[in-house]
Amino acid sequence: MHLAVLGGLPRLSRAELERMHSGVSAHSDVTAVFEEASSTGPGGSSKIARVIDQLPTTDPKAIESQILDHIPAYMGEAAGKLSFGISLYGARWGGYKSFCLNAKKRLKSAGFRPRVVLGREQALSSAQVLHNGLDQSRSELIISIGSQETYIAQTYWVQDVDALSKRDIQRPCRDMETGMLPPKLARMMINLAGGSHLFDPFCGSGVVLGEAVLMGKEAVGSDINPEAVECARANLEWLEQVFATGSAPSLQVADARGVAIPSGVDAVVGEMDLGPIMTRQAPRSRLNQLADEANSLLADTLGGLQPQLSHGTPLCLAAPVWPSGEGFIRPALAAVGDNDGAIDEVGALGYNQIDIPGVRYRDLHYRRRGQYVGRQLMLLERI
Template identity: 35%
Template sequence: MHIAQLGRQPELGLAELNQVYGRDNVVFLKDSGFALIKAPVGSSDINRLGGSIKLAEVLVKLPTANWREIERNLSRNITKYVGTIPDGKLTIGLSAHGFNIQPHTVGATSLRLKKELKKLTSSIRVVPNKSATLNTAQVIHNHLTSPSGREFIAVKDGPKTFLAITRGEQDIESYTARDQARPARDAFVGMLPPKLAQIMINLAQPSVNARILDPFCGTGVLLQEALLMGYDVYGTDLSDKMIDYSGRNLKWLHETFLTKDTYKLEQGDAMNATWSQPIDAVVCETYLGQPFSAPPSAAKLEEVRGNCNHIVSEFLRNIGSQVKPGTPLCIGIPAWRSTSGDFTHLPLISELKKLGYTQVRVSRDNLLYFRPDQVVAREILVLQKI
């Protein structure tokens, strides 16, 4: 078994895990913001999951959430949990998730574990705890997922505790490069975060070696993430400038990350374009309308909402005539947040069956991606062509 630490918006990460590993194999641990995964997990899965910060292998589930008893188990079994140390040098870290515990208490436990581990090696270093949990940068920069590093995590689940060892951590430097180091960027058209692009691809669940279409490709973020995941990609956009930007960015991606370069780009209006086949899956962020720094007036919102609803509805009608029944789609559409925190949605959500689609329920709630200061959120719909 494995556990995954979910990201800033856990409902998106949980929906992603449900799609990738199967809803019956995923259990949300509300005390800690983790999810238990009962299905097999690959060693490189962390690189494909946009909504999970950390993947850890479960060592044992303890029938207690008492820290002294947890420490006692770790001390008794730490040499077994560590296993073989290839070069005789070891760096360890310890994190406590979901516990009301002070950093110095976790640090004291780490020092006791160090004392036990001196039976294995005299060259051992402990990563100090500035908080009860180590952050991603600490795990990566101290090489705690390498053969000579170990991060042990205690994850509270009600009156019980999972003890686990971290196997993978999100590569924050790679995400930063894929977001900010690309040669062609355009803040005016909006930037789809690479992590959200990964989540959307996983929500669509394309078949292996599928060709993914993005009819609103912009600067190519979604295309680049699909290429990194091993898919063929096909991008179109109303703007010639965006096609040029996507081309430059995908060329950079190929040279930087040695991805395959099986992609096609062309100008096209998503409301009336004719796309070449095959189209195995459609994943895109559609037109989100104009940005707002504050909630708009009721009249302005109605105008923008109507315009967005028209464009997205026409796109769905158009693409629906060109894909086979059963084709998966994951699309991002706008939703507007009021000062009270309520959201206004596109009317087409209640018309999906008339448009030729069934909505795949991957979450109990609406899937919304937004920052605390954003008015225009991205609402994520997972659809299947009827």
């Protein structure tokens, strides 16, 4: 069994896991378990660990006693220096630091030369695990406390925050006009869709295409803006040099509403135009106008793609959503999960909504705090 530590948007991260694995179940508000491992890392989860023990208790004292008794066995044979850390999820733990120091003493008495890495509050960050090599040595213990039992797991994969930041900030062509899609969100969208040969009809600066190639997929893209296509080409060439991705995806200048899809495509992933840059909230009348314009583009694009796609082809598209008052304004079609009329309209265009067990449509939403436009992810399949 494997355990995922969900990221900053746990519900969206849970949805991604559901599309990647079978038998996913929530264990706490920020962790989930699943059966089989994957060769592709998620975009939303921060850590993946292998469950090595299950305790029939949620009592902190009993958990601490069990771990102190067994931590030498968890860490394997004593072989000199050992850097290790402990992360706690699912409940508050008042004595976290003293618990970690007691674990260090226990390891020392068992013949290890331990160095403990302490997390802020009660968990190590992805950067701490990565920079201390705890994923490689399998020496971060994750304690996930559920409603009835506790899982003990060893981290073997961690989100490479340094590489994500590098791809986001250091790519040569990056500005507000050519796209600011975060690489980890692009990766989540790719995993939500699935497939091995994807097409992005709104490629912008090439973030989706670049992440797809890094994930071992084939990818092709297009954009109506020639400057965006050149920007994507520059970024993909840089990605090939820095991350050794192999051949770069093919690109073309084309309107998404009438683009010809290359042969072999088995998934469509992309972020449509999010509208003008906003530094403050626009009047509701202006947002309604933008939503209508986005809906027209979305409908025409879906209508043009449908005859070219095979039955069952998945699509994950990011549409703009604007906060306004107590709710949100979005293109009518992007309300497919919350509105029967939108479901009918999507159906008339030749698509069904893909339902994810345990996930509500409103969970497929991404917006950073303080932003005046967010993204509603639409997960569809061609009828």
